[in-house]
Amino acid sequence: MINIIEKIMSMLWLMLLLSWPAAASSSNARPGCEEKCGDVSVPYPFGIDDPKCAMDKYFFLNCNRSVSSPQLLFxxxxxxxxxxxxxxxxxxxxxxxxxxxxxxxxxxxxxxxxxxxxxxxxxxxxxxxxxxxxxxxxxxxxxxxxxxxxxxxxxxxxxxxxxxxxxxxxxxxxxxxxxxxxxxxxxxxxxxxxxxxxxxxxxxxxxxxxxxxxxxxxxxxxxxxxxxxxxxxxxVVKEGKCPDDQNSNVYRCGDNTNCDYSENGEGYRCLCKPGFQGNPYLGCHDIDECKEKERYHCEGTCKNTFGNYTCDCPIGMHGDGKVSCQGFRITTIAAVIGAAIFTVTVGILAFIACRERRKKRNFFNNGGMILKHQRVRIFSEAELIKATKNYDKSNFLGEGGFGSVYRGVLSDDTQVAVKKPKEADKIRVSQEFQHEMGIVSQINHKNVVKILGLCLQTKVPLLVYEFVSNGTLFHHIHSKSSQVLKTWKIV
Structure with a gap:
């Protein structure tokens, strides 16, 4: 228990010692001296009560406390x-x-x-x-x-x-x-x-x-x-000239000060150097300019140095931060980029939402609500775009009056022929056509090209057929190399 008390007392004593220089430096009077007479401050080199509180006898003033309001007398x-x-x-x-x-x-x-x-x-x-x-x-x-x-x-x-x-x-x-x-x-x-x-x-x-x-x-x-x-x-603190050796005992100014001559006769007084403050006759201390933004201008990142400070312009800007920075702050650039990304994102989402609504509308207008309940495979527009490589020319098979046909490969490696009607035809799928599509899709005969399904998300439905790898009937009949006609008997 005694050891704990001793440790606590030691810590309190250490805190007192650490706080003493700060308290002493904030006073304009000599340490241990009274700094006020009534409401009047008495800064060093002046002093009251004790001649040791003044620089010399000429700066020792009398504080008359015998009256109701103390008087400082020179x-x-x-x-x-x-x-x-x-x-x-x-x-x-x-x-x-x-x-x-x-x-x-x-x-x-x-x-x-x-x-x-x-x-x-x-x-x-x-x-x-x-x-x-x-x-x-x-x-x-x-x-x-x-x-x-x-x-x-x-x-x-x-x-x-x-x-x-x-x-x-x-x-x-x-x-x-x-x-x-x-x-x-x-x-x-x-x-x-x-x-x-x-x-x-x-x-x-x-x-x-x-x-x-x-x-x-x-x-x-x-x-x-x-x-x-x-x-x-x-x-003035002393009549005469400033001594050449400012470290000599006759020099009346403290640390970090300049000697300044009076314009009213001989003598000099002391001033804190730029970047320092305090009582120049006791010694001036460094100013943390970064904490006094109203007095020391900085448009960027402020860093205190001994007797001065630096001010670097923000990222993206240039110039002297103590005067003015040109360009755009990183926060401004980030805000602009963020706003642009937000705008683009909203635009993309709006486009996707609009496209999905359009697909649903086309699906409904093309009879999708009826066909989806029949044995007809409904392909999405994205599936067919992927299968035909976005209707690449290398997959082009032919063209007729109704539309163009493209070769495609589905995700399960099934080869198909996608018939893409011309938009000018504006095919409108009636209930009869929808019903017929349901019947045709169920036909499975070796001499009939089977229709696998259709896409209703486009304005004009896309038809998906079984891919015939050996060519079309027209090709087999009319080609010069065809052997079909030679086998036919002419009656």
């Missing part, structure tokens, strides 16, 4: 809502610069200073724009070291304050792009007339970073009240 005050390892970005919440004026010309304002720190992080120059709203507004931005300054002007009156198009033209809204490699921002607002010419309909100005998902039509100057906006931050 730096001091940037809340992160999404991290993408595919395009090397994360979406963070950035404070909005505001300036609100009262009736006396005084104002309350909030300028924004943002620093992404020393790590490999930059504001996206292609996905973000400094966007300002207001009717007497000057929006400025620069970095914290004063290496650049830029801005835009927005003016309007109470009739043009409503935005009707998803674009900033300078009337109620303006925007300006960010330069590359921007790691810090200082956003401030100014007013030319302290809103003294606008009245009370629009007392505040706003400026913030807006990513490409921001919809201007959702923004109305009269009721805007947001203290933050979403901006995209780009990151």
């Amino acid at each position: 730096g001091i005050n940037i809340e992160v809502f999404n991290i993408s390892i595919e395009d090397g970005t994360m979406i963070g919440s950035i404070w909005t610069a505001q300036r609100c004026y009262n009736d006396l010309g005084g104002c309350n304002y909030t300028d924004v200073r943002i620093d992404l720190g020393e790590g490999p992080f930059k504001f996206s120059d292609t996905r973000n724009k400094l966007t300002a709203f207001g009717c007497d507004t000057y929006a400025y931005m620069g970095d914290l070291v004063g290496s650049f300054w830029s801005g835009c002007i927005s003016i309007c009156n109470n009739e043009s304050a409503k935005i009707t198009e998803n674009s900033c033209s300078g009337i109620g809204c303006c925007h300006t792009p960010l330069p590359k490699s921007t790691k810090s921002l200082n956003v401030t607002l100014r007013s030319a007339y302290n809103h003294s010419r606008l009245g009370n309909f629009m007392p505040c100005d706003y400026a913030f970073l807006a990513d490409e998902t921001f919809n201007l039509l959702d923004f109305q100057l009269s009721d805007y009240d947001k203290s933050s906006s979403n901006a995209k931050i780009e990151w």
